[in-house]
Amino acid sequence: MTDKLWGGRFAEDITQEVLDYTLTVDVDERLVFADLWQDLAHMLMLGVRGIVTGEVAQAVLGSLLRLWERAERGELRLRPELEDVHFNLEQQVIEELGRERGGHLQTARSRNDQVSTDTRMYLRRIQLDAVAANLDLIGELLAFPETDLLAILPGYTHSQAAQPISVAFWKSAHASMLLRDVRRLRGAFERTDECPLGACALAGTSFPLDRELTARLLGFGGVLSHALDATSARDYLIESAAAFAIGGNNLSRMAEEIVMWSGHEYRLVEVADAYATGSSIMPQKKNPVVAELARGRAGRTAGTLVQLLTMAKGVTLGYSCDLQEDKPYLWHAIDAYLSTLRIVAGQTRGLRFDGARGEQLCWDNFSTATELANHLVTAHGLPFREAHHVSGALVAALLKRGATLRDTAAAAEILGELGHPVDEPVLARLFAPAAAVSGYTSPGGTSPRSVTAVRAELSSAAEAHAAWLGGARRRLRDAQDATFAAARDVAAGAGIAKALDRIAPSLNGEL
Incomplete structure (x- = not known):
């Protein structure tokens, strides 16, 4: 035996x-x-x-x-x-x-029921740690100096320069995105925070248990009452893996911008030396390796989500040993996600943006052409679609001359020829990237006033999440x-x- x-x-x-x-x-x-x-x-x-x-x-x-x-x-x-x-x-x-x-x-x-209870208890800690790490990174992003409100960057669509934005606008956008990650983690915590202990193998027991008592002693918010569901459920793990994968993806998107913008062709941002390495052969190189690895390690969190979905899809109710394959992959994703959140917070603190370079790129890429279209609507009474056509014709004509919107004399001449004359001083004001940024005053826009209002809103939400985190811990x-x-x-x-x-x-x- x-x-x-x-x-x-x-x-x-x-x-x-x-x-x-x-x-x-x-x-x-x-x-x-x-x-x-x-x-x-x-x-x-x-x-x-x-x-x-x-x-x-x-x-x-x-x-x-x-x-x-x-x-x-x-x-x-x-x-x-x-x-x-x-x-x-x-x-x-x-x-x-x-x-x-x-x-x-x-x-x-x-x-x-024992392993499910243990895993939920461990995962609660991790979810709270991930909320805390996100809030730390959000704090770094929202702690921008007032100078960032008018430090110019080109905003991009289709990887092409679109309209001018500010550094503060960019930072607050990522903070806004990360706050949704916090909300996802809180939702996953709520569904993890149910105690399966007492479900036994799958059908309960004839012993007179007090499941409410053990749930309270273990700090759970409630009991997962159905015994068969309690022992079979792995959706809380999959939901957590999804939150980690989405969070990793969001960090990767930020990392992609930093990697791209730190290249010589852009020269919009530089990471601190402590978050970069050099080349073994090329002495001039400064490689943003932390951002590159943050981008790469998103694959670990995404892979874990697929693994867990695949593991669970064919398992009937009741325990099967397939389910013990959940933890090795989940632990891997947890380590990748938490370490990335923490190191990205440090990297963010040391980022140095070049607003002058950003403004130059906005000029070179006709980023304020929309402002001419808007002016033709408000001052000349044109329908927007016609104003859009006129502005596009101006850009095409300037490109043929090898000129940009800085060349306001040429722009005034071309607009006159198109039958929509605009004075050169007006064009100088319309085309200035800093003026455009200041003028985007709609709620949620890139103007200093709008960004300041959004920062207050995001900071208030972060404080509320921090209070919840403190209570849960x-x-x-x-x-x-x-x-x-x-x-x-x-x-x-x-x-x-x-x-x-x-x-x-x-x-x-x-x-």
Whole structure:
């Protein structure tokens, strides 16, 4: 007979090859804190419901607390032959206490609801860390100096210069986009923050569980009540992966602009030396490698989303081992996304934009031609479509002469020939990129007034998200502290009901 914890019906053990293929201890290292916290909450619930004796609860809680202390000191090691984090911790309790007491830990619980609970607990932390990292980057983008309000850049459509914008407008646009990433992460957190513990293998149990109690002890916002759904669900992981992939994509788009604009042909921005490297052969090179890697690592987050969708699509309700393939890829995406958010925040702080170069490119690319069309509508009464045609004809004529909109005398001459004369001083004002930027005063536009208003709006939203983040982190911290406090009281000999009553205020109400 095998000595595995599940081995009662088996005549022989799995081979080393099968063990190596199925084990997850390397991936499960990140779940040790969650599994131990969950074990404590589960044993407190078993004790207060009378499913295990007070003596068993006291002994098991004491053993789990000692395992936690070892983990805190970095001394807890997961043994590959025990397959996963759940069996590792249970076996170590059994080895210390014997099966007569330690063997009660897995009462009324399956690895199916256990792993889902652990993963949700870990993922909540990551989602909150990602919200925090996004808010830090948003803060960097919105902390632009007043000079950025009139520092000129060419805005682009179809990768062609379009209309002039300001550096502040560009920065606030990316902040606006990242705030949607925060909202996506908050939505994913809401659907992750449901406790599956107590669903057992898939159908619940005949033991008189208190699922509300364990959910509260673990800091969850509520219980995922349907047992079959609770053990089968992986959509919360896929939704999180989607949020990471979209966020990675947004960071990649910013990185693409920085890489492109830092080239000699544009010379619009320069990254700080600390965020660039040189060439092994070309001494003149300064390569924006952080931005390049941020762009490249978006592929990791996108790939994880596809992997998880593919993994889950053919799995029927109830647990299958296909689902253990979720974590290796998700961990990879998490590391890529969080590290990119954090390093991009540092890179953003050191970006140096060249507004004079931006203004020159706007002149060279006829970026203010739309202002002539608008003027012909407002001052000459032309329909916009006709004004658009006249402005386009002017651009074509100037290009034939090798001129730009700086050549206001030539522009006035051509417009006269087209039958729509405009005085040269008026043209000088219309065509100036800085004047155009200042004139885009519609809500959400690139004028200093509009950008200042949008910055206030975005900053207010970021502050609200930061307040929510603080509250969510506080709830998880308070629940963990309360669970450990109750476990320590019981391990020291206190009654379970009394220990739980003592921590009730920390769990936002009556248990």
